Every structure is written in C-alpha cells, then in structure tokens.
Amino acid sequence: MDVLKRNNIKVLGPAAAQPMMFVHGFGCDQNMWRFVVPAFESSYRIVLLDLVGAGNSDLSAWSSAKYQTLQGHADDVLEICRALTLEDVVFVGHSVSAMIGVLAALAEPERFAKLVLIGPSPRYIDDAGYVGGFSLEDIEQLLESLDSNYLGWSSAMAPLIMGNPQRPELSAELENSFCRTDPNIARHFARVTFLSDNRADLPLVRTPTLILQCSEDVIAPPAVGEYVTRSMPAARLVMMRATGHCPNLSAPEETIAAMRPFLGTNG
Amino acid sequence: MAERLVDSRPELELPAETTEDLYENAPCGYMSTSAGGLILRANRTFFLWTGYQSDQVVGHRRFYDLLPPAGRIYYETHYVPLLLMQGSVREIAMELICADLRRLPVLLNAALLRDAQGQAQVIRITLFDATARRKYEQELLRERRHAEQATQDKARFIAMVSHEIRSPLSAIVAVRQMLEKTPLSQQQAHLVRMLKSSSESLLGLVNNVLDLGRLESGHGALELHEFDLRALVSASFEAMRARAELKGIALEQTITGEVPQSVIGDALKINQVLTNLLSNALKFTEHGAVRLSVHCEPAGAESVSITFSVCDTGIGIPSDRLSNIFEEYAQGEAVRTRYGGTGLGLAISNRLVKLHGGELRVASEPGRGSTFRFTLQLKRQDSSGTTSTGD
Numbered sequence: 001m002d003v004l005k006r007n008n009i010k011v012l013g014p015a016a017a018q019p020m021m022f023v024h025g026f027g028c029d030q031n032m033w034r035f036v037v038p039a040f041e042s043s044y045r046i047v048l049l050d051l052v053g054a055g056n057s058d059l060s061a062w063s064s065a066k067y068q069t070l071q072g073h074a075d076d077v078l079e080i081c082r083a084l085t086l087e088d089v090v091f092v093g094h095s096v097s098a099m100i101g102v103l104a105a106l107a108e109p110e111r112f113a114k115l116v117l118i119g120p121s122p123r124y125i126d127d128a129g130y131v132g133g134f135s136l137e138d139i140e141q142l143l144e145s146l147d148s149n150y151l152g153w154s155s156a157m158a159p160l161i162m163g164n165p166q167r168p169e170l171s172a173e174l175e176n177s178f179c180r181t182d183p184n185i186a187r188h189f190a191r192v193t194f195l196s197d198n199r200a201d202l203p204l205v206r207t208p209t210l211i212l213q214c215s216e217d218v219i220a221p222p223a224v225g226e227y228v229t230r231s232m233p234a235a236r237l238v239m240m241r242a243t244g245h246c247p248n249l250s251a252p253e254e255t256i257a258a259m260r261p262f263l264g265t266n267g
Numbered sequence: 268m269a270e271r272l273v274d275s276r277p278e279l280e281l282p283a284e285t286t287e288d289l290y291e292n293a294p295c296g297y298m299s300t301s302a303g304g305l306i307l308r309a310n311r312t313f314f315l316w317t318g319y320q321s322d323q324v325v326g327h328r329r330f331y332d333l334l335p336p337a338g339r340i341y342y343e344t345h346y347v348p349l350l351l352m353q354g355s356v357r358e359i360a361m362e363l364i365c366a367d368l369r370r371l372p373v374l375l376n377a378a379l380l381r382d383a384q385g386q387a388q389v390i391r392i393t394l395f396d397a398t399a400r401r402k403y404e405q406e407l408l409r410e411r412r413h414a415e416q417a418t419q420d421k422a423r424f425i426a427m428v429s430h431e432i433r434s435p436l437s438a439i440v441a442v443r444q445m446l447e448k449t450p451l452s453q454q455q456a457h458l459v460r461m462l463k464s465s466s467e468s469l470l471g472l473v474n475n476v477l478d479l480g481r482l483e484s485g486h487g488a489l490e491l492h493e494f495d496l497r498a499l500v501s502a503s504f505e506a507m508r509a510r511a512e513l514k515g516i517a518l519e520q521t522i523t524g525e526v527p528q529s530v531i532g533d534a535l536k537i538n539q540v541l542t543n544l545l546s547n548a549l550k551f552t553e554h555g556a557v558r559l560s561v562h563c564e565p566a567g568a569e570s571v572s573i574t575f576s577v578c579d580t581g582i583g584i585p586s587d588r589l590s591n592i593f594e595e596y597a598q599g600e601a602v603r604t605r606y607g608g609t610g611l612g613l614a615i616s617n618r619l620v621k622l623h624g625g626e627l628r629v630a631s632e633p634g635r636g637s638t639f640r641f642t643l644q645l646k647r648q649d650s651s652g653t654t655s656t657g658d
Contacts, residue, residue, distance in 0.1 A: 027344030031352060095344070134336055141337035145360065194340070218331060218339045243303050245343035249351040250302075250387075 003079045008056040011084070012037070012046040018113070019086040020044040023077065025095025025119075026193045027186075028246075029055025032094065035252035047084065051097070052076060053185040062185055070096065070196055074103035081111055090263065092116040094248060095219065096193040103198070105207045115209040116259055119245050120228050121220040122198040130199070133221050139194045143187050202231035209235040210262040212255065216243040236262070296373070296394035302387035304329040316396060318366035330392070333363045335370065346377075350390065354379050360397060372401035426480040433473050440466050475611040479595065482618045489622050493648045494534035496526060496573070500561050503541035507557075510549050517556035518549075524563035527571050527647040532623065537643070540616040540627075541575065544639045547612060548579035552636070555580030571647045576640040583633040592629060593617040 003009075010030065013020075020040055022033045030048040037046055050057040051073050066072040077100060081089060089112050093101035098120030105112045124132045125139065209232050213225030222239065229237040238258045242251035290297060296313035300306050306324050314321060317333075324333075331339050338361050349356045355378040362370040374395040382388050443462050451459060504520045511518035541559065548557040557579045566572040584592060595614040613627075620627045620641045631637035 025344065027341075028348050032348055034352070134340075138336035138340075141335060142340050143337075145337050145341050145362070217343075218336075219343050244347055246348050246351065249348055 003076070003083045006052060006058045006061045007049040007076060007080060008058075009080060009084075010046075010048040012048070013041045013044050015045060017043060017045045018088055018090065019047055019084070020090040020092060021047040021049070021077070021080075021086070023049060023091070023093045023097035023100060024051065024054070025093075025097050026189060028094070031055070032246065032249060033092075036248045036255055039252075039256040044090070045086075047080070047086065049077075049080060051100075051189075053182070053189055059182060059185070062182075064188055067188065067192065069192060070100050070198070071103055073097075073100045074107065077101070077104040078108055078111070081108070087111060088113045090114045090116065092118070092259075093120075094118045095120070095245065096196070099196060099198045099201075102201050102205055105205055106201055109206060112207050114263065115205070115207050116212065116262070117209060117228070118212045118248060118255070119214060119217055119220040119225075120211060121224045122202055122228060122231070123196065124194045124219070125197075127197075130227070131221070131223055133218065133224065134194070139191075142194065143190055199231065202228060203233065205232050206234060208262075210259065211235055211237045212240060212247060212258055213237060214240050214242050214244055214247050217245050219245040238262075295396075296392075298330070298392040298394065300330050300390045300392065302379070302390065304331055304390070306330060307389070313394065316365070316371060316394075317363060318369075320366075323366070330390075335362055335364055338362055346375075350377055350379050351387070354381075360401070363394070372397040374400070422480055422483060425476060426484075429473050429476045429480070433470070433477070436466065436470050436473060440470060472611075475615060478615050479611055479618075482615065482622075489533040489536065491531050491533060493529045493531055495529050496561075496563075497522060499534050499538055500541070500559065503538050503545060504559055506542060507545045507549060510546075511557065514549060514553075516549060516552055516554070518545075519556055519558040520560070521558070522561045522563075525565055525571070526561075526563045529648040530571060530573070530645040531648060532643065532645045536619045536622065537575075540619050540641070541577070543612045543616045544577040548577050548581065548637070548639075552579045552581030555636070566644050569646055570644050572642055572644050574640060574642040576638055578636065578638040580636040583635055583637055584629070584631040585633050589629060589631060593627060 008030070022030065022037065024030055024032050029050045033048060037048070040046060053059065053062045053067065066075075077091075080086075081104075091101040091105065091112055091114070093099075093115070095118070098115075098117035099122060101112075101115050101117065102120075102122075105115060121132065123130065124134050125136055126132050126134065211225050211229050211232075213220070213222055215222065217225075225237060225239070229235045240247055240251065240254055240258060242254050244250050247255045291311040293310060293312055296316060297310040298306060298313055299308045305326070306328050308325060309321070313319075331342050334342055341359075341361070346356055346359055355376070357376045359375045359377075360372070361375050362372050365371050374397045376393045376395075378391050379387055380389045380391060439462075443459060443466060446459055447463075500520065500522060504518070508518055545557065545559060557577070560574075560576045560578070562574045564572045564574075593613050593616075595611060617627045620643070623643045623645075625641045625643045627639065627641045629637060629639050
C-alpha cells in the first residue's frame with residue numbers, strides 16, 4: 001500500500017525545513033488550505049493530504065471497519081509521517097481533524113512539536129454538564145440531508161452558473177473533488193465525526209497547542225473552544241474576530257497572523 | 268416577411284414591466300446577505316413561501332438562522348467552504364424553517380460578489396421550491412432500500428430451500444447407488460440409469476445455486492493453502508477422461524514454462540473452474556479435441572503467473588452471446604433444451620476466478636470451437652524448487 005498515493009499527498013516547500021502538516025475537516029479536502037499555505041511555504045516543508053474517503057484519496061483503501069473511529073485516520077497520519085520521515089511536525093487540523101491530531105500526538109508524542117487546532121470539538125452532542133451544541137436527533141437529520149444532497153448533486157448534470165465566479169476553471173476542479181465523495185462514505189464519516197467523544201484524550205496531550213476559535217461558530221461554539229483549552233495542559237486560545245467554522249477560508253490573513261506568534265521564529 | 272398580427276383590442280396597452288416587479292414576483296426566492304450571512308434583502312416570493320415579515324428577518328437574522336441544526340452543519344462544512352473557494356454553489360438541497368415552524372425544502376444557488384479589492388461583499392442567493400422533488404427523492408430512497416432488502420431476502424430464501432432440498436436428494440442418490448448393486452432386470456436397469464441422470468443433474472443444479480448464493484452474499488472467501496499445481500491439473504484432467512473416451516473425443520493436456528513445485532491458492536476453487544470449463548468443452552464438442560493448457564511464467568521474485576486455457580473444437584458461441592456469457596442464466600434456451608445444464612456454471616467460474624484476482628475471457632467462432640482462458644498470479648511456495656518443462 002502506497003500511503004502517499006492513498007492519501008493523495010502533496011509536499012511543498014524546502015525539503016530540509018521543519019514539516020507542517022495540514023489536515024482538512026469533514027466535507028472538505030486539501031483544497032481548503034489554499035489561502036493559508038502560501039504564507040508558510042517558504043519556511044516550512046508543507047505536507048497536504050486528503051483523508052481516506054475524501055477528495056482524491058484512494059477510495060479502494062477505505063473500509064468501514066478501519067475508519068469506524070477517528071483512530072483509523074490518526075493511524076494514517078502516523079503512517080504518512082513515517083513514510084516521509086517527518087520529525088518535529090507542526091500539525092494543523094481543522095474541525096474533526098483537530099481530534100485526529102490529538103490522537104496522533106497521543107500515540108507518538110515525540111513526533112509532534114506543535115498542534116494548531118482550528119475549530120476543534122471533542123464532542124458535538126450535548127451531555128450532562130457539557131454543551132456540544134447538537135442533539136442526537138440533529139445528527140440523524142444531518143445524515144438524512146447528506147443522502148438528499150449527494151443524490152441531488154449526482155443528478156445536477158448541467159452547470160448552472162450564477163453571478164461571476166472569479167475563476168471558473170477552479171469550480172470544476174473543486175466540485176469534482178468535493179462531489180467525488182461516495183455518499184455511503186460521507187454518511188459513515190459524518191456518523192463517526194459527529195458521534196465521537198474525545199474529551200478523555202485532551203488532558204493527556206503534552207504537546208504545545210494553539211486553539212483557534214471563531215467568535216460565531218455553530219459547529220464548534222466558543223464554549224467548546226474554551227472547554228478544549230481548559231482540558232489540555234499546554235493549550236492556549238486565540239478568539240478570532242472571524243465568524244463561521246472555516247476561518248482559514250473566510251479570514252486567511254487573521255488565521256495566519258494568529259498562528260505566527262505561536263510558531264515562533266520559523267513562522 | 269412575416270405577417271404582422273393584429274390584436275382584436277389594439278387599444279390595450281402593455282402594462283409597465285419593471286425590474287423591481289420581476290425581482291419581487293419571480294417564481295423563485297431571491298435573497299442577498301452580507302459576506303457574514305446577515306440577510307440584507309429578500310423578494311416577495313421568499314416572504315410568501317416562508318410566511319416571514321420583512322422586518323422579522325432583514326437586518327435581524329443570518330441566513331443560517333433559518334436552517335435546522337443539521338442544515339447548519341451542512342452549511343458550515345459544505346456550502347461555505349465551496350462558496351468561499353469557488354465563488355458560487357449550485358443546487359444545494361436544504362430546508363428552511365418557515366415562520367410557522369414548517370420546513371420548506373429548497374434548492375439553493377448562491378454567488379459571492381467581491382469588491383474591486385477582492386474582499387467578499389455580498390452573497391446573492393436564489394431559492395427554488397423543492398417540495399415535489401424532495402418527495403420523489405425520499406420515495407426513491409425508500410424504494411431502493413426496499414428493493415435491496417427484498418433481493419437479500421430472496422437470496423436467503425433460495426439458499427435455505429436449496430439447502431433443504433439437498434439432504435433428501437443426497438439420500439436419493441445414495442439409494443440409487445445401492446439399488447444399482449442389486450440384481451436388476453433389463454427394464455429396471457434402464458429405469459435406474461434414468462434415475463441416475465436426473466438425480467445427478469438435479470444435485471448439480473442445487474449445488475450451483477448454493478455456490479452462487481454463497482458467492483453473491485460475499486461468503487465465497489478464498490481458503491489459501493499450499494498445493495501441487497501439476498497434481499491439481501492432472502486431477503482435473505483425469506476426472507474428465509472417461510467422459511471424453513465415451514464421446515470419442517481426444518482429451519489433451521500440456522504444462523509449459525517454469526512450473527513451481529507448489530503454489531499458494533485455493534486449489535478446490537481452481538479445480539472447480541477447470542472442471543466446469545472442461546465439462547462444458549466436452550458437452551459442446553461432438554468431434555475433434557479438447558485441450559487443457561497451462562503455462563507458467565515468473566512474476567517477480569515470489570510469484571508466478573499461471574495461464575490456464577481450455578480449448579475445444581465444438582459448436583462455438585455466436586458473437587452476440589459472447590458479451591453476456593458470464594452472466595447468470597445466460598445460456599440460450601435452445602442450448603439448454605438440447606444440452607441441458609443450469610446456465611450457472613460460467614457465472615460461478617467467473618466469480619471464482621475474480622476471487623483470485625483474475626479475469627475469465629473467451630474467444631469463439633461458431634462451428635470452429637471456443638477457448639476459455641484465465642491468468643492467476645499465485646505466490647510460489649518454493650522459490651528455488653522450480654522445474655522447467657517444455658512438453
């Protein structure tokens with residue numbers, strides 16, 4: 001199994017520099033880092049990947065058993081680190097991949113220098129004494145809406161162009177990789193993501209961690225970001241002005257500016 | 268030149284048609300939001316559909332406030348990233364929560380408009396009422412689930428019935444064999460021969476149905492072990508010799524190339540394929556020869572590539588039937604009536620070859636004969652102990 005092909009690995013930047021690995025969240029692929037990566041490309045060895053089942057990963061490598069929990073993806077991250085002999089890694093994880101990074105750093109703490117977690121949530125469903133933001137019923141409805149959307153997408157053959165897309169050629173590329181996702185895999189990943197509970201893992205992580213929290217985020221509300229920061233012994237929180245769940249897309253400059261002081265001289 | 272049509276009431280003036288009119292009363296909902304999603308404007312159609320008053324939403328609500336929680340997740344994980352990256356999204360299926368808490372299924376298109384500096388300014392959203400479409404989609408999904416369930420139930424039923432039939436049938440075969448050994452009149456011996464042919468063909472059918480059911484339900488996993496390739500080929504060959512002699516057809520075998528002592532594979536299943544192909548070849552050949560050829564070639568340090576082919580000089584297969592010959596029950600009606608058989612043998616063989624990672628292929632010419640061929644990559648057990656043969 002060629003892990004580099006499996007996860008559609010792209011490596012940029014100087015080969016001898018400190019590695020910085022970017023891992024996307026649910027619903028996306030490595031394209032989502034396109035506005036942030038250029039800022040770090042000259043001083044870091046950038047590693048981009050698609051989680052198995054997303055983007056242009058090798059779908060034949062996907063199995064419901066292996067990816068039954070986030071640990072399956074964390075194991076992939078570690079395999080990629082070994083295949084590329086990455087040491088002293090800065091791991092940048094968005095959304096669900098924040099917890100994938102937590103699991104990887106727990107398994108091989110010596111491999112990771114720093115974690116940058118963007119919009120992390122250790123548990124999306126409310127629990128006694130914990131507000132995740134969603135009920136189990138909400139998640140069941142999400143799975144239904146996924147069914148409907150993938151069905152809709154596959155039947156929407158003729159492009160309906162609206163407004164003035166800045167770069168039409170980009171559209172096709174993105175739509176191909178976003179919509180390539182097998183509906184069954186997307187449903188499965190949604191289930192694994194939104195039913196996960198990694199609260200117990202947080203206090204065990206010793207790696208220095210930066211939490212980037214948007215001021216209005218329906219997926220990971222500020223209270224969750226504060227919970228994560230409190231629970232991790234070496235975490236610090238930056239509350240961003242940006243709203244939504246994808247500051248790396250909606251506010252790339254603010255995201256980059258928040259990362260630089262944490263990364264230190266290299267940044 | 269086209270004739271100009273004259274209306275019977277020429278005095279009727281065309282009513283004033285303003286852009287505003289078209290915007291407000293379009294058959295779709297229009298909405299503009301800020302880059303952060305705050306609703307800045309919406310048309311009359313939108314308010315009509317959702318039951319909101321303008322001052323309830325404009326300047327007060329964000330677009331995602333109109334979505335149920337699941338929709339908000341979808342909005343943040345699919346809609347927003349796609350919109351920010353490519354500047355537009357199309358045909359996203361969502362539900363809007365209306366003023367009376369009713370849910371309105373919509374299809375959403377959106378475009379992000381930027382200012383001269385490239386800063387995101389306004390999101391322009393078009394909404395289509397997707398109530399009917401959603402209803403059909405849900406019916407489609409429900410029916411698909413029903414169909415999948417029904418297929419599984421049917422397969423389970425067939426497997427169960429076949430299994431139940433096999434036990435008494437095996438008893439009939441055994442009793443017939445015992446009967447054969449008792450003193451029989453000429454007529455009785457004739458009846459026992461009929462019984463033999465019918466019971467054996469029925470047992471073959473039941474076994475095939477069970478095999479196919481197992482393969483279809485994914486229970487046909489390979490049982491890999493070490494076996495002697497020459498012994499396997501020769502056993503398949505010898506099992507057919509009596510039938511060939513009875514029919515007066517020459518049966519030949521060759522093994523060429525670098526034949527390893529032993530390989531790793533599922534010998535039982537490979538034997539089943541060879542037996543099926545040889546048995547078909549003999550069945551459809553009246554004159555000439557049936558030849559089993561096996562050729563081995565090294566494939567890397569540890570494996571060997573083995574090509575098996577069964578070639579006959581029989582009736583051949585018409586070109587229009589070659590494309591679906593490996594499908595279940597593909598055997599033509601005329602063929603079945605004349606030659607018998609279940610039409611499952613090739614479908615099973617094809618699946619067994621696929622389990623080993625190979626592909627069963629056929630070449631044929633009506634009246635000249637057919638050749639069935641497949642290649643398997645098997646691990647060799649003894650990398651040093653190969654024997655080279657050229658017979």
